[in-house]
Amino acid sequence: MKRAVPINLICVFCVMLSLSFLFPFFAQGQENQNVVKLSYLPLENSSNGKTFTMKAKLKAENTGSEPIYDVKATVASVNNITINVREVSLGDISPRETVVSSESFEILFEDSLSQEAPQTEIVWEVQCINVNGNLVVEEVSFK
The missing domain is CATH 2.60.40.1230 (Gamma-adaptin ear (GAE) domain)
Structure with missing residues (x-):
């Protein structure tokens, strides 16, 4: 049970990291907005x-x-x-x-x-x- 929590956190981190490589705008934030x-x-x-x-x-x-x-x-x-x-x-x-x-x-x-x-x-x-x-x-x- 104690090992499940760190493994879940590692999985979430890996998913977020892979999304940042697939979709760079997630990593950089929103495109420059000229208001x-x-x-x-x-x-x-x-x-x-x-x-x-x-x-x-x-x-x-x-x-x-x-x-x-x-x-x-x-x-x-x-x-x-x-x-x-x-x-x-x-x-x-x-x-x-x-x-x-x-x-x-x-x-x-x-x-x-x-x-x-x-x-x-x-x-x-x-x-x-x-x-x-x-x-x-x-x-x-x-x-």
Whole structure:
């Protein structure tokens, strides 16, 4: 009985070791993930009592360890919000670098009596090319 436990542990270790040779990504961990973190750079705000309007630029940060290329963000879903831009181009982003879109856009928050931008979640679809030449698409949401 006492010998069964060490033999079982040795068998488990051997299986894990053989899997790491067959599938190297198990041994190395997950492939580098380039995550794009989005935020706004507000330029000006206005409110007419029914809608709150914010003029802004989009900021994007590459939180990964490899560069990403041809980064574009498109509004994927919004509720009670109008954005006067279809796609925002952000260009190439080096690791840990933050870029700001060259073009600005307006976000209209309908049914807002606030003098500040409401905390409404907006989902953006971000597309970029990774260092392997593959198209990467991810959804990024923030308020």
